Amino acid sequence: MGTMRWIAGGIFLALLVLLPRELKPYGIFLMSNWVLFCVVAMGLNLTLGYAGQISIAQAGFLGVGAYTTAILTTRFGWDFWLTLPVATGLSFLLGLIVGFPALRVQHHYLAFVTLGFNILIYLVFRNEDWLTGGAFGIFDIPRPGFLGVDMRDPLSFYYLCLVFAALMFAAAWWIVRSPWGRAFAALRENPVRAASLGVDIRTYTLLAFAIGSAFAGLTGAFYASLLEFIDPYPFALEYSLSFLLMVISGGSATLIGPIVGAGMVLLLPEWLRFAKDYYLLIYALLVMVLMAFCPEGMVGLWRRMVAAIGRRRARAPTERPT
Amino acid sequence: MALRARRTLVMIEALQLLISGVSTGAIYALAAIGFVLLWQTTGTINFAQGEFVMLPSIIMLAFVLHGGLPLWVAFAVTLVVSGLLLGVAFKVLVVQPMIRHGVLPLVIATIALGIFMREGAKEFFSNEAQPFPMPVPYVVLELGGVTVTSHHLFCLAVAVVLVLALQWFLGGTRTGRSMQAVAQNAQAAEILGIDVKRMVMLTFLVNAALVTVAAILVTPVYLAKWDNGEAIGLTAFIAAIVGGFNQVRGAVLGGVLVGVLENFSAYYISTEYRTAFPLILLILVIMFRPYGLLGRPEERTV
């Protein structure tokens, strides 16, 4: 199983590297968008999947990072790379603040507080023209320089996004298998018991939000650069719901779930284009069916299939009459 | 003297805002009550509640425009259709298969359901806003400088009657008390011999009726359109939580409070942030009185 997993991972990575070479700019754009959204979903997966804290503000955090980079590069002439620590730091801080209510309330209350925060962040983006350009947005956000490669070339920038996503995947993997990951799981499964074992649940709760938010904020910097333009709309509530959908439909609390989920949410509408006007209808229906029959998401579905095949194999010899 | 005149003017303005706010808030309250009832009995957080108000308005209008029915007949027919679609079908096809998986999958499913209803209304009815007839003859009254319309008064009257009737039903009838019992503790209710399944179904039907009434009240002002649910749904959540998630009275207070707060903050503070103030109220309430202004603390489980 272990080697199979490595081989599958290798093939997947090779595809990620080779496939875009054959695509036209739109395909490359879509894939760049996908790898970036994977990171945003991974961040939410840390907060929601691993630590069990519902957050419906992920798009807002993405926006904080995107606006930070956009403002610093276009208005103050900062280098893209220098804006990264600021974008990460600000979103981390905001994640801490949004996490505070989680120390008092859980479940649907937490969902609504975070949802409220997302709308507030959006309103600030839209209304504060002096800072964010308001509804008009910010134009001509530069692509980063990197070893003299022209990042305006979609393929080069895609590879940069891919490397970034791979690093973030490694970071998520590291966190999940570190003692922190275990503490997050304890927080999700039984915070009272965890506290009695010396787990500082307050700090871990805040960290779960802050790290998830920082993943989104850092990605925001690349997202702004990918689009070369940002306005408030991609950071509205409905996109936070999309990220939630990515994590749940892919498979929460698994490392590859968010990758699968982000792929589904971004690419499914593309596949359904043949359905023209009806594609959103079909899409919504598919999501409901998935939730009804496989709430653990695609990864859960896959595991169930593997288990079923395993059972059938194990049973097969006894079923065959001799 | 001038000061006094100014003061009167300020009073009139405030009164004007209050009356509009209360009448809009009363409509939010109806949607919020249904939302709370669903949460109580089944733990469903219905992210499609706003679309649940939009759809009956579209159906009603379709009966009026294409079926040639008078509005009140269309309303009666829509009440039945809503009961079947938003009550029975919603419970059987969406909530029932998913509730055992926990809250999150159902949240996602209702979000998807909301999209489904929006797109359906757009594709099969109209992608443009449509005017909607007034349920009562439209008269504008001027009372000491404050304008009130017959529709305002109608909204208020309907909401008050409906809420009182609901309170009486829940507190004063056997069926209503059974529903309350199921809402508080389904297992205990089952032991007491209450038909839990029937009560849950009844809750869904009550919700369907409430949103249909909300639809006939809000749409004449708001116009009938496929994406109307977004704003109404969000406000209903806020109202429900602000008032108290486990109380019908709370949802009423929440709805009215949010309606009034929106108007006052838009007039006196900022129109650009008009949607922010109810949210700030929401966050404050959750932080400092998580069970809502009128709600009771839920049992703590260790």
Added chain:
Amino acid sequence: MSAPLLEVRGLSKSFRGIRAVSNVHFEVAKGEVLGLIGPNGSGKSTLFNCVLGQLRPDAGEVRLNGQDVTGLDPTALSRRGIGRTFQLLQVFPALSVRDNLVLAGQEHRGTMLGRLFMSPDAGQRARADELLDLFRLARLADEPAGSLSYGQQKLLDIAMAFMAEPELVLLDEPAGGVNPTMLGDVESLLRRLNEELGATFVVIEHNMSFVMGLSHRVMVLAQGQVLATGSPDEIRADQRVIEAYLGD
């Protein structure tokens, strides 16, 4: 006699005017096993929760090794060396058996940030395996805790309380729901921990033979007050105790 390990003075707690625990004094010496018994609703669990920081007492103080620890939260108490189990079984079902133990130990050493960069087992593996052997759970180490039998989970629950080498462990009904065969295992394990490793316990239990067999001293609570304290034999013979159990 040296200062007691745990010292509780005048502890009281009311809920909406009803006194659940009223002016309770007791001490636990190092190496001692104190049994805590009493009828349902006598305030045993409330007393436990006050001592362990789950509830805030209205009055009184709790001292550990002579230091005032009243009102500290459960995390802080755990880090100061008090382990506990809960009345209802509380393990982390999705984590492996070994991870349950590692979790129980990992927060007691090093810094928060340091733990992010530590090896995944946080240097706790050896200690965890030691306890797995002791509790005869070694062959299940990599199974998810949720897949264990009830009795095995109960053992794991107790093992977790011991993971961080606490000075004092409060066990809330360790025998509750455990089948008779397993019960002997639990009892002998706890005795071994006490006799060979010098562990100190406070045990709430309804199973009289279990608690009487294990404890050095037994304290009886009734209606929130200490009714009697003494050796198991003295308590068995105490008329007031018998009345308290049979009375209402």
Added chain:
Amino acid sequence: MSKTRLGVALAAAVGLWSAVAGAQDTVKFASIIELSGNGAAIGTNWRDAVDMAVEEINAAGGILGKKIEIEHLDTQSNPGTSRAVLQKALDGDPYVVLGPIFSSSTRVNMALTERAGVPQIVGSEAASITQQGHPTIFRTSFGQEMGMPKLVNYLKNEIKAKKVALIWTNDEWGKGGRNTAKDLMAKAGIEVVADVSTEVQQVDFSAEVLKVVKAGADAIFAYCLEEESARFLNELRKQGYNGPLVGETTLISQKVIDLAGANANGARGHVGLTIDAPVDLLQEFGRKFEARTGRKSDHNGIKGYIAVYLAKEATERMGKFDRDGFAKALRGAVVTTKDEPGVLMDLRIDETGDVDRESFLVEVVDGKQQVVKVLPPVGDWKK
């Protein structure tokens, strides 16, 4: 299997593959337009009118003998998506891009057509679009910088307003119009006594209307989307306001009249394009559109229709399909209805791609648009 073929197969499998360029006897037009989201209603008019123009041209033999092949791509009313789908359209190598209407979408995606050197004829009205120096951008309706001065002049000279209350929809279109209007009013010596924003999908307008009404203005200037205009008008009449009320097309369009009924009476608006204008070709277009779709076209439909014919005219003037020559053929050109009846009214394209022509001041009387005044073009090219 070679690397390339593997890639192609996989790409096709993942559904990212764009159609290969069409056959030789067709020319490809791409329309990037709002078909879902809150721009769906206006985008649908555009799409239907564009389809109508394409069918007419194809039925008459196409452009220089080539049939037009049109593809509509949905921006979902979202700037990010509009950029993505325009990228997708450009991968298919279109001759010309039509749309979008939302200014924010245009502003995001126009850099792509500039880079690709593809002409783009948009339906957006934000002033900034033609001020960015994009060499091949065009529009078929007035930008805010062309329409707004006509309106402010009207406020100043005809209504003689000294104080004006502004109400506008809080999105990039509404705010852009409000900013332009505010600047022009300051120059014209008109004081803005109330400056009130409204939200898309707002339910209760009482606070906003109260603000506007109590401001003591000589006139109200409303720059809201159509549905918001209707809700605003209903509340405004409820609160008893009967003074001068002026706006853009979105205040007095047929849609608003349908929604607000008698409450729309008395509102005046500046209209660049309307099927009710006293212009035969416009009225004929309106009849054809209604026969085809069962709906009345708004100005967005007319914009799309003219866009297709403008591309045809440019190409026929060049006598060949040449993207680089496209701008040269149109910029500074006067196109009359004698040259090409499909442009519906005589017009002139200026050096930035903006359009200039006559427009109308319309008042709603008894639920009908009535042209009160024909406003001459800004430039004097007509005579």
